[in-house]
Amino acid sequence: MKDDIKEKEVILKIENLSIAYGEKLAVSRVNLGFRKNQVTAVIGPSGCGKSTLLRAINRMNEFNPIVKTEGNISCRGQNIYGSKVDPTDIRRTIGMVFQKPNPFPKSIFNNIIWGPKINGFLKDPDQVVETALKRAALWDEVKERLHDSALDLSGGQQQRLCIARAIAMNPEIILMDEPCSALDPKSTAHIEDLITELRSNYTIIIVTHNMQQAARISDETAFFYEGRLIEFGVTKMIFTKPNHKQTEDYITGRFG
Amino acid sequence: MTKAKWIDKTLEGFLILCVSMTALTTLSVVLILGKESLSFFSHVSIVDFLFGTRWEPLLEPQSFGVLPLVCGTFLIVMGAMVIALPAGLLIAAYLNEFASNRFRSVVKPVLEILAGIPTVVYGYFALTFITPQLKTVFPEMQVFNAASGAIVVGIMILPMIASLCDDGFRAVSTTIRDGAYALGARPYEVMTQIILPSAKSRVAAAVILAMSRAIGETMAVTLAAGATPKMTLNPLESIQTMTAYIVQVSLGDTPAGGIEYQTVFAVAALLFVMTLTMNLIGNHFIYKGR
Numbered sequence: 210m211k212d213d214i215k216e217k218e219v220i221l222k223i224e225n226l227s228i229a230y231g232e233k234l235a236v237s238r239v240n241l242g243f244r245k246n247q248v249t250a251v252i253g254p255s256g257c258g259k260s261t262l263l264r265a266i267n268r269m270n271e272f273n274p275i276v277k278t279e280g281n282i283s284c285r286g287q288n289i290y291g292s293k294v295d296p297t298d299i300r301r302t303i304g305m306v307f308q309k310p311n312p313f314p315k316s317i318f319n320n321i322i323w324g325p326k327i328n329g330f331l332k333d334p335d336q337v338v339e340t341a342l343k344r345a346a347l348w349d350e351v352k353e354r355l356h357d358s359a360l361d362l363s364g365g366q367q368q369r370l371c372i373a374r375a376i377a378m379n380p381e382i383i384l385m386d387e388p389c390s391a392l393d394p395k396s397t398a399h400i401e402d403l404i405t406e407l408r409s410n411y412t413i414i415i416v417t418h419n420m421q422q423a424a425r426i427s428d429e430t431a432f433f434y435e436g437r438l439i440e441f442g443v444t445k446m447i448f449t450k451p452n453h454k455q456t457e458d459y460i461t462g463r464f465g
Numbered sequence: 466m467t468k469a470k471w472i473d474k475t476l477e478g479f480l481i482l483c484v485s486m487t488a489l490t491t492l493s494v495v496l497i498l499g500k501e502s503l504s505f506f507s508h509v510s511i512v513d514f515l516f517g518t519r520w521e522p523l524l525e526p527q528s529f530g531v532l533p534l535v536c537g538t539f540l541i542v543m544g545a546m547v548i549a550l551p552a553g554l555l556i557a558a559y560l561n562e563f564a565s566n567r568f569r570s571v572v573k574p575v576l577e578i579l580a581g582i583p584t585v586v587y588g589y590f591a592l593t594f595i596t597p598q599l600k601t602v603f604p605e606m607q608v609f610n611a612a613s614g615a616i617v618v619g620i621m622i623l624p625m626i627a628s629l630c631d632d633g634f635r636a637v638s639t640t641i642r643d644g645a646y647a648l649g650a651r652p653y654e655v656m657t658q659i660i661l662p663s664a665k666s667r668v669a670a671a672v673i674l675a676m677s678r679a680i681g682e683t684m685a686v687t688l689a690a691g692a693t694p695k696m697t698l699n700p701l702e703s704i705q706t707m708t709a710y711i712v713q714v715s716l717g718d719t720p721a722g723g724i725e726y727q728t729v730f731a732v733a734a735l736l737f738v739m740t741l742t743m744n745l746i747g748n749h750f751i752y753k754g755r
Contacts (some may be wrong), residue, residue: 265646274566301649311640316661323658324648372645378648 226280250427304375310367312359345373365396531701537704544615553626588688591617609691633667670750677743
């Protein structure tokens with residue numbers, strides 16, 4: 210299995226990335242590559258910079274004017290932070306699912322078609338909605354009430370709707386920022402199954418503080434501590450034979 | 466009783482006194498309005514008052530149809546809203562989604578200063594600046610006119626609308642905003658298609674509370690809009706609002722106790738009911754928006 214993983218193409222490459230909030234360094238000189246059609250988990254204690262790193266990938270940090278980003282992130286060789294690159298274009302190809310389910314106060318149907326619509330590539334709305342909802346394993350539950358408000362769904366359903374919404378954009382990469390932290394165990398299991406299935410079509414980067422979750426669903430794992438990448442490797446290895454003492458201490462629950 | 470307990474009790478008593486003062490004031494206003502209006506309505510039928518189209522209580526033959534005053538008020542309020550609502554929404558949208566933090570920190574206090582200018586100053590501003598300007602465009606316009614009053618009331622309620630809408634937009638959670646941007650949306654798309662619909666009940670509240678404020682506005686319209694109760698929708702004519710009528714009688718030499726004097730209470734009661742209703746609806750929308 211280990212060799213399989215190493216053969217897969219690196220689609221997203223982070224080089225020498227440092228991110229600061231004003232004077233405070235949140236991410237420090239990180240080098241990391243994410244492989245295509247794989248789930249990569251980013252773990253580490255609160256405040257280790259993992260969410261900041263994730264939000265750097267689709268340039269969401271830019272809404273906070275005090276954030277300064279240095280270094281390079283490239284997707285298929287194209288520099289995401291290039292001077293001529295429009296962050297809006299980046300966000301179209303790199304989707305994101307957030308910690309708290311955040312459906313728009315619109316119908317289920319309109320939640321899904323909104324992205325394609327504003328970006329001008331919506332051709333067959335019914336088809337887009339059906340495909341996205343099927344991929345997000347939500348179709349059977351909501352097909353009878355597509356025009357009801359998305360806010361009437363349960364938390365777990367809302368989160369799957371948000372995943373469907375990201376899928377409808379046809380992204381290459383989907384970023385997930387602790388997508389299960391606001392959900393109950395049953396919904397969490399549902400989303401985890403879904404993530405495993407989505408791997409065949411998308412590259413998934415998931416930030417999680419739940420180590421069992423990282424162990425269950427990811428192919429590779431990156432462990433962060435105080436803004437630095439401590440260890441990166443095949444998930445099985447990280448969780449059975451970590452190379453660093455800090456990694457071991459964290460995954461065995463000695464701190465975090 | 467220990468000393469600490471004694472202080473507690475005294476403080477509590479003082480606070481209850483403060484609370485009851487405001488409650489008592491409201492209550493006595495309602496009582497006096499009610500009592501005087503009742504005695505007014507024993508002379509004039511409430512139907513004639515509410516639906517009559519001629520308001521001439523100080524001239525013979527007397528006529529107590531309040532509609533001309535309501536019409537004047539309506540003209541001012543609508544004119545003010547036509548100016549203040551689009552401008553207020555645009556300001557709020559700009560401050561929220563487009564302006565830099567530094568710009569915002571300059572503009573917000575300026576807006577608040579605008580809200581703090583005494584209304585009598587606005588009245589003189591209307592009379593000595595806006596009206597002459599308008600007259601260059603509409604030479605046939607009367608010196609006292611609804612348009613000038615409406616414009617200046619519009620300027621007065623603008624900060625209120627902008628600020629309430631801004632709060633409403635701000636109350637839309639950042640997670641929803643983030644969700645929209647993460648789908649490759651541009652700020653104007655996020656503003657018009659996500660934030661505005663999410664904040665619609667807060668915007669409705671802003672509109673209604675601002676209208677209520679415009680209805681109750683006194684000094685500016687007394688100075689600028691004239692003292693001619695009239696059923697007209699022509700903003701270039703002189704009109705009289707409900708509040709301006711109350712000022713006119715209160716300042717004039719109408720003897721207290723007569724029916725002419727009681728008209729003030731009847732008009733005030735109607736005004737009170739109107740603004741109270743609008744405030745209740747407005748607050749309901751704010752509550753609903755949370």
